[in-house]
Amino acid sequence: EVQLLESGGDLVQPGGSLRLSCAVSGFTFSNFGMSWVRQAPGKGLEWVSAISGSGGSTYYADSMKGRFTISRDNSKNTLYLQINSLRAEDTAVYYCVKIEGSWSWGQGTLVTVSS
Amino acid sequence: DIVLTQSPDSLAVSLGERATINCKTSQNVLYSSNNKNYLAWYQQKPGQPPKLLIYWASTRESGVPDRFSGSGSGTEFTLTISSLQAEDVAVYYCLQYQSTPRWTFGQGTKVEIK
Numbered sequence: 001e002v003q004l005l006e007s008g009g010d011l012v013q014p015g016g017s018l019r020l021s022c023a024v025s026g027f028t029f030s031n032f033g034m035s036w037v038r039q040a041p042g043k044g045l046e047w048v049s050a051i052s053g054s055g056g057s058t059y060y061a062d063s064m065k066g067r068f069t070i071s072r073d074n075s076k077n078t079l080y081l082q083i084n085s086l087r088a089e090d091t092a093v094y095y096c097v098k099i100e101g102s103w104s105w106g107q108g109t110l111v112t113v114s115s
Numbered sequence: 116d117i118v119l120t121q122s123p124d125s126l127a128v129s130l131g132e133r134a135t136i137n138c139k140t141s142q143n144v145l146y147s148s149n150n151k152n153y154l155a156w157y158q159q160k161p162g163q164p165p166k167l168l169i170y171w172a173s174t175r176e177s178g179v180p181d182r183f184s185g186s187g188s189g190t191e192f193t194l195t196i197s198s199l200q201a202e203d204v205a206v207y208y209c210l211q212y213q214s215t216p217r218w219t220f221g222q223g224t225k226v227e228i229k
Contacts, residue, residue, distance in 0.1 A: 044223045047217065099212075107164055
């Protein structure tokens with residue numbers, strides 16, 4: 001059974017940084033591209049970033065370039081999202097998504113940016 | 116970027132009646148080489164991640180009730196719930212994956228009981 005478990009969400013002050021993690025199981029992690037999708041409170045779904053199975057290719061939504069860094073450790077079956085210079089508008093639930101083969105979503109981790 | 120516009124933003128339907136949600140894409144998501152439309156539909160209930168209902172515009176995901184159906188091609192698509200049930204109250208999103216991995220979603224349509 002495919003499982004994706006996000007962690008790392010927290011209450012952070014504006015300007016701070018955070019690293020989100022997504023631990024996966026149930027499939028050969030290195031064979032599949034992965035994404036992060038976020039959802040602000042009461043709002044719609046927004047694609048944030050993606051990474052190839054090898055980690056050699058990364059992609060970002062235009063509005064996320066510069067402050068967001070996606071990475072993966074295939075030896076640990078874990079996906080990461082580093083977010084720097086956090087802003088109030090980054091407040092959202094961040095979902096980890098397996099985007100190749102059969103799609104799967106985690107339950108999400110909440111990032112709150114507030115002073 | 117491919118922009119997806121859903122209509123309506125919300126709708127209220129009586130139990131047992133039909134609900135129809137539309138999704139228009141700013142670019143053609145039909146890939147001519149395989150004749151497939153790279154368009155999916157998701158259902159999201161409060162506090163839960165989205166659940167895949169339909170992919171390739173009209174293929175129902177395993178386990179999804181057959182009251183859910185998808186249609187359309189090119190730039191115009193429709194999700195139909197043939198007989199609305201109480202458990203179908205949710206927000207529904209269309210998704211284009213032609214530009215994978217750069218997904219884009221519609222803004223969502225909230226379905227309620229009248």
